[in-house]
Amino acid sequence: MATLLKHSAKYALSGRLARLCVHSRHGGLQCLQPCLLPHQRSASTGSKILVEMDNSTGIAVLTMKSPPVNSLSLDFLTEFSISLEKLELDRGCRGVILTSALPKIFSAGLDIMEMCGKSPEHCGEFWKAVQEMWLRLYGSSMITIAAINGSSPAGGCLMALACDYRIMAENPKYSIGLNETQLGIVAPFWFKDTLVNTVGNRVAELSLQLGLLYSAPDALRTGLVDLLVPEDKVLSTASQTMTQWLAIPGENAIGSNPRVSSSKVDLTPKVHMVDLSHSSESMCSLNWIPWTCSNRA
Numbered sequence: 001m002a003t004l005l006k007h008s009a010k011y012a013l014s015g016r017l018a019r020l021c022v023h024s025r026h027g028g029l030q031c032l033q034p035c036l037l038p039h040q041r042s043a044s045t046g047s048k049i050l051v052e053m054d055n056s057t058g059i060a061v062l063t064m065k066s067p068p069v070n071s072l073s074l075d076f077l078t079e080f081s082i083s084l085e086k087l088e089l090d091r092g093c094r095g096v097i098l099t100s101a102l103p104k105i106f107s108a109g110l111d112i113m114e115m116c117g118k119s120p121e122h123c124g125e126f127w128k129a130v131q132e133m134w135l136r137l138y139g140s141s142m143i144t145i146a147a148i149n150g151s152s153p154a155g156g157c158l159m160a161l162a163c164d165y166r167i168m169a170e171n172p173k174y175s176i177g178l179n180e181t182q183l184g185i186v187a188p189f190w191f192k193d194t195l196v197n198t199v200g201n202r203v204a205e206l207s208l209q210l211g212l213l214y215s216a217p218d219a220l221r222t223g224l225v226d227l228l229v230p231e232d233k234v235l236s237t238a239s240q241t242m243t244q245w246l247a248i249p250g251e252n253a254i255g256s257n258p259r260v261s262s263s264k265v266d267l268t269p270k271v272h273m274v275d276l277s278h279s280s281e282s283m284c285s286l287n288w289i290p291w292t293c294s295n296r297a
């Protein structure tokens with residue numbers, strides 16, 4: 001479950017992202033425009049991501065808004081990770097709903113233009129940004145729910161899989177899956193592991209070998225998504241579900257993991273990024289921590 005990694009990734013990445021904010025040539029914090037809305041709501045928007053925070057509930061909605069298909073370019077990934085880190089550092093934020101502002105598309109996955117004709121340096125930077133997105137989402141200490149309101153192939157599916165719960169629009173035209181094999185690409189092992197954790201070995205094996213894209217009803221049948229609802233109910237259902245999840249006792253609950261709930265404990269990163277500038281193979285090594293970290297109190 002995603003919560004296994006939440007705290008380790010939180011502390012592993014904040015420093016790196018902080019440096020990214022300062023040095024990145026690809027957007028960054030300076031592009032986020034905070035503004036106050038009524039009823040304890042606040043919003044910040046960059047060119048590709050809108051973050052709306054409801055301080056009364058502790059729920060943030062992170063909306064991807066990068067036409068035409070929310071492809072995961074370096075700029076997009078950088079803005080995404082920075083937005084998520086800001087929420088992670090905000091102790092008032094306990095849950096994040098990930099959704100899309102684009103009709104019919106959640107995310108088309110990795111931006112194909114980032115993968116052809118680029119320098120090795122650029123490829124390395126891009127690939128690190130892909131890993132960082134996954135680590136930050138999968139390792140979040142917040143509850144994360146994907147409100148999948150459109151098609152979500154490949155890296156788009158990975159984003160959804162990295163969340164704690166997936167709610168999809170019951171539109172049979174929408175598809176989701178790790179279809180890399182159909183593109184002649186081998187899905188990295190951590191894509192595979194994320195899929196196995198969700199659907200089990202056999203379904204994952206078939207999905208990856210055949211590069212299957214599932215219709216929304218089939219995605220529910222295989223367990224790739226947890227719930228189908230009418231398209232206009234995806235976001236409201238995600239909010240209701242989040243409220244239920246947030247009612248579960250969090251990290252300060254009696255009997256919770258003392259490593260997590262004490263401020264004096266060593267939260268040295270257990271997740272290591274490796275330099276992938278010259279590799280499209282194994283991306284990161286993960287040392288699983290022996291306790292499940294619970295959600296925020």
Ligand SMILES: CCCCCCCCCCC/C=C/C(=O)SCCNC(=O)CCNC(=O)[C@H](O)C(C)(C)COP(=O)(O)OP(=O)(O)OC[C@H]1O[C@@H](n2cnc3c(N)ncnc32)[C@H](O)[C@@H]1OP(=O)(O)O
Nearest residue numbers: 068069071108109110111112115123127151153154155280
């Ligand atoms: C550099 C690093 C080195 C490492 C190399 C190793 C690589 C290992 C990678 C392993 C993991 C890979 C993960 C991935 O995510 S790969 C990307 C896979 N994505 C797809 O296959 C999606 C392809 N797109 C679609 O299926 C459809 O476009 C979609 C269903 C999303 C929408 O369909 P629709 O009919 O509504 O829209 P169009 O097809 O007409 O597309 C509209 C425009 O959007 C452009 N587009 C689509 N997808 C992408 C994309 N992934 N990246 C960039 N651009 C994309 C499409 O070209 C259209 O553009 P134009 O209007 O200009 O024609």
